[in-house]
Amino acid sequence: MQVASIVTLDNIYFLTGLVLIIVSVYTVFDKGNPARYTTALFWTLFGLTFMAPIIHLPDTVVGAFLVVMALLSGFKQIRVGSAKESSVEYRTAQRDKWGNKLFIPILIIPIVTFAVAQFTKLGALMGLGLASIAAIIVAMIMFREGFGNTMQEGRRLIDAVGAAATLPQLLAALGAVFNAAGVGAVVASLISAVVPTQYALGTLAAYFIGMSLFTIIMGNAFAAFAVITTGIGIPLVIEMHGANPAILGTLGMLAGYCGTLISPMAANFNIVPVALLEMKDNFGVIKRQAPVAVVMWITILIFAYIILF
DSSP: OOHHHHSOHHHHHHHHHHHHHHHHHHHHTOTTOTTHHHHHHHHHHHHHHHHHHHHTOOHHHHHHHHHHHHHHHHTTOOOOOOOOOOOHHHHHHHHHHHGGGGGHHHHHHHHHHHHHHHHSSSOHHHHHHHHHHHHHHHHHHHHTOOHHHHHHHHHHHHHHHGGGGGHHHHHHHHHHHHHHTTHHHHHHHHHHHHSOTTSHHHHHHHHHHHHHHHHHHHSOHHHHHHHHIIIIIIIIIITTTOOOHHHHHHHHHHHHHHHHTTOTTOHHHHTHHHHHHTOSOTTHHHHHHHHHHHHHHHHHHHHHHHHHO
């Protein structure tokens, strides 16, 4: 069997789904979870959506899974279990023993991801999957933890995140649906009616505002990019005023990321840290990032206008 046939995104997704199902098995046996069966069902269904290409699940079945997951989340049937954390004494001892070497597993992820993306044809996403596997293996070897303890820690973290873990996939899908539905064309017509399109700065500001607003709504600049670039970026900024597509696209994504900094829909950036750090203010991260987002957005607009026109 060739390596290329094994190292595929479908297999990485399959492993991701398998981890989620293992988490659900641990959850079933966790009597400290008041909703252990429904919580386990949620993570099992979520895991199966990742495994769908390998086990050949029909689209309708995956859609049904998502409906059930939404109902479980809506009726608050996803609860935090009673996974045990390591003691403060143990963590302090490990910190003193390893020092800055504790960051080795974390640093493996960006290093391996970059190496795979730069020096192979596998791409960055495949590199991220391989890097994550490598980081887990290195961490298990360093700290001499078995597979069971590793999965238990994974369960504790996924419990802390909760249903918000599904948002990146759902929001990316929403962006694809918006684009297929022709939302970009509608946005372009609305913008053309209120923005002085004869002025380059006006169309550029409209593009950046659109990227930020749609990112705030959908929580994902990638989802917003297809819609806003199709509706505003290409016809008004690139074709009408001759902006460089590569530069505009890059800066447009940065403008979108400014929206990410202040959007609760960007759960993996703004809500998950609140849960993991046990912050009292649910919007504490967003409040601290908002001033930075505003300054960044204005700076990007000025910089883009200078170099694009």
